[in-house]
Amino acid sequence: MPYKQAVSVLVVIHTPDLQVLLLERAGHPGYWQSVTGSREGEESLMETARREVQEETGLSSPPAQLQDWQYAVDYEIYEEWRHRYAPGTRYNREHWFALCVPETQAVTLAVDEHIAYRWLPWAAAAEVVFSPSNADAIRSLPDRLHR
Structure with missing residues (x-):
């Protein structure tokens, strides 16, 4: 199995009144998150985001509806998941x-x-997610929508 790329997307799915969709991880009950996933092959980040939304929720998103926030964070990959990446890879760009x-x-x-x-x-969603970067993304949602 090829290694995962250390480049991923996080997609905050929300309603106009800022209800946020959270998903509970199968391997970690109690770990809630937004849609996330690693880039595959040479796909664009937009293609990765669209694919992950479809795979994880069944929702289709026309490109005009999916917003690229033009923002990325680097975070240390949890030890238990590092085996999925090339040896020595410790950080992911989300x-x-x-x-x-x-x-x-x-x-x-x-x-x-x-x-x-x-x-x-x-x-409430920002308080429930396990990932600090996911919480930060959700907390930035109101400001980003009013820009």
Whole structure:
């Protein structure tokens, strides 16, 4: 199996009134997150974001609806997941995106990745996610929408 690229996307899916979709990790019950995933091959970051949204939620996103926030953070990869990357890789660059959907809705989970989903107001969602960068992205949502 080829190694994962240390380049990923995080997609905050939300409604106009800032309800945020969270997914619970299958391998870690209690670990809630937004849509995330690593780039595959030579796909663009936008293509990665669209693919991950489709794979993890079943939602299709026309390119005009998916917003590239033109922002990225580097974070240290959790020790338990480093084996997925080339030897010596410790950091991942995560690029932030958002997708606004008209209202909360049922999603189709990728059963090998997630076991549950829920919609929460943005401030509550930021408190629930396990990843600090995910929390920061969600906390920035209101300001980004009012720019």
